[in-house]
Amino acid sequence: MARKSANTIESDEAKDPSIGDRKRKQPSTRASQRAATKSRYFEHNTDESGEEAPEDSSSSVDVESEDDSDDEPEEHSSEEEQRPRKRRTPASTKTSQTAPAAGTKGKELWRQGVSTGLAPGTQVIIKKPKPRAAGSTPYSDDTIHPNTMLFLKDLKANNDREWLKMYDADYRSSLKDWNSFVEALTEKLTEIDDTIPELPLKDVVFRIYRDIRFSKDPTPYKPYFSAAWSRTGRKGPYAAYYVQISPNDSFVGGGYWSPDARALAALRNTIDKNPQRLKDVLMNDQMRAEFLSGSSAKGAVKAFIKTNAETALKTKPKGYDAGHPDIDLLRLRRFTVGTKLTDAEVLDAQVLRRIADLFSALHPFIACLNRISLPDPGEEETDADDDDEDGDEEQEAEDEQNEESETEASDA
Structure with a gap:
């Protein structure tokens, strides 16, 4: 049966007006579908007692049809309007949190897997810490700032990569403070020892x-700042000056920490043939006062041996007699001295002068080790001449003694 044209429908409505009224009262098919679809995504109506109210499809349809009265005509609706609409979830709440204090190590919010105690979906915003304020003490090139020591103290208590990333600003400012102090100290050292270049x-x-x-200690960082000066810097074959700062563990020292086989052989050869050359340096007044616990001239060598006894050989070195008078010096495999600095000395305004004075006392010892292990061409010839002069003096003394003996025999 053919459909009626629009003109025919309009003419029928004109003859019988009740047709149009019945049509307007009848809910549209689209409205019924939308009402039925929405009921699956919304909660059932409940009465005041909290029990579910019986479904009333007619009222539900009527509400939907009233809402559709303001919509566009059906023929202009898109497919998206016919799709079921889901209820939106509330937006997540943003909460600002800061990392707990250092006393709760391992439970900071920024660590992976830590329970925050917050509701699911809560976003935590952790602000990156800023460096400590300088306070009343300004940063200076010739001093160590208290913030630098505080950072090293915190690093020792929180020695892991995640913590250092969080406090990178403190690390950068402390490193800058240390570097500026090292530059000022280098200028002083080059005046004391002209063999040290500005590197x-x-x-x-x-x-x-x-x-x-290859270490049993898993901590990734050294809890101290340190620097070493030699003719080739912190690396190389020469004896070096050394400075380290750390809370309750700061010191100044120098020498050969781990000499190579050639340098060690040269040092033992000198101790075997001319031990007084090293002993005279150890018995220097400044050396004994600053680095050998104020020992006497006779006890200076013993104090030096005790300082380096940790790595010494248990038996005699190969090629030397166990009854050698300086066998304890020959057993050494490390030739270093050092003295501790208190935190008060490190943070003092005169710390640059204090370390420079220690370097002055250390200079003869460093120079002696370098002349023995790696002598310059001119120094080697001078040492040889000195040995020849010593030999000539001994020969002259022996000749004079022989002459006196002959004279006494002839008189008899």
């Missing part, structure tokens, strides 16, 4: 990163 910071300052590949 870039990277050749003098040690990094705080530890090599833990």
Whole structure:
């Protein structure tokens, strides 16, 4: 049966007006579908007692049809309007939190897997800490700022990569303070020892990163700042000056920490043939006062041996007699001295002068070790001449003694 045209429908409505009224009262098919669909996504109506109210499809349809009265005509509706609409979830709440104090190590909010105690979906915003304020003490090139020591103290208590990332600003400001102090100290040292060149910071300052590949200690950082000066910087075959700062563990020292086989052989050869050359340096007044616990001239050598006894050989070195008078010196495999600095000395305004004075006392010892292990061409010839002069003097003394003996025999 053919459909009626629009004109035919309009003419029928004109003859019988009740047709149009019945049509307007009848709910549209689209409205019924939308009402039925929405009921699956919304909660059932409940009465005041909290029990579910019986469904009333007619009232539900009527509400939907009233809402559709303001919509566009059906023929212009898109497919998206016919899709079921889901209820939106509330937006997540943003909460600002800061990392707990250092006393709760391992439970900071920024650590992975830590329980925050917050509701699911809560976003935590952790602000990156800023460096400590300088306070009433300004930063200076010739001093160590208290914030630098505080950072090293915190690093020792929180020695892991995640913590250092969070407090990178403190690390950068402390490293800058240390580097500026090292530059000022280098200028002083070059005046004391003219064999020390002005090298870039990277050749003098040690990094705080530890090599833990073959270590039982898993901590990734050194809890101190340190630097070493020699003719080739912190690395090389020469004896060096050394400075380290850390809360309750700061000191100044120098010498050969781990000499290679050639340098060690040269030192033992000198101790075997001319031990007084090293002993005279150890018995120096400044050396004994600053680095050998104020020992006497006779006890200076024993104090030096005790300082380096940790790595010494248990037996005699190969090629030397166990009954050698200086066998304890020959057993040494490390030739270093050092003295501790208190935190008060490190933070004192005169710390640069204090360390420079220690370097002055250390200079003869460093120079002696370098002349023995790696002598310059001119120094080697001078030492040989000195040995020849010593030999000539001994020969002259022996000749005079022989002459006196012959004279006494002839008189008899």
